[in-house]
Amino acid sequence: MEVVHIGEATELIKELPTAPGYFDASSKRNYKRMGNVLISADILKAKHLPTLEIFAVEFAQFEFAVKAIITANKAKPGSGYIQKFSTGAKNISAEVTLKQQAEKQLFICLRRFGLDPKSEKELDASTDPNQTNLLEQLLGKKKAAN
Numbered sequence: 001m002e003v004v005h006i007g008e009a010t011e012l013i014k015e016l017p018t019a020p021g022y023f024d025a026s027s028k029r030n031y032k033r034m035g036n037v038l039i040s041a042d043i044l045k046a047k048h049l050p051t052l053e054i055f056a057v058e059f060a061q062f063e064f065a066v067k068a069i070i071t072a073n074k075a076k077p078g079s080g081y082i083q084k085f086s087t088g089a090k091n092i093s094a095e096v097t098l099k100q101q102a103e104k105q106l107f108i109c110l111r112r113f114g115l116d117p118k119s120e121k122e123l124d125a126s127t128d129p130n131q132t133n134l135l136e137q138l139l140g141k142k143k144a145a146n
Contacts (some may be wrong), residue, residue, distance in 0.1 A: 065099035
């Protein structure tokens with residue numbers, strides 16, 4: 001059964017929509033796992049679904065890179081980290097580069113969800129009930145003026 005979100009983009013999602021059809025098995029698994037974590041934490045909103053999709057794909061790339069590095073290192077220690085060219089030149093492997101790029105994107109996604117210590121603290125401060133929301137104040141004044 002495909003779940004279609006109906007309502008405002010700011011409403012919490014209580015049931016995870018079906019993963020996009022173009023996802024591979026690893027991306028689908030990551031989408032479901034992280035989506036359920038976000039739903040359990042009452043964090044996931046419709047506007048977050050694109051970020052969740054990016055997270056799922058990036059995590060699949062991270063997993064692929066780590067597995068490739070481990071496999072290469074089992075065959076020849078260190079070969080998963082360094083590639084050696086026929087000229088004798090060395091460089092970090094493509095898998096290390098892929099892993100590093102995926103890690104950066106994952107941390108960006110985690111910050112968007114408030115799942116790293118710094119952004120969690122910032123989100124807690126921004127949801128302080130004693131603080132006023134400037135946008136709501138502006139909208140309220142605008143409605144009153146109409």
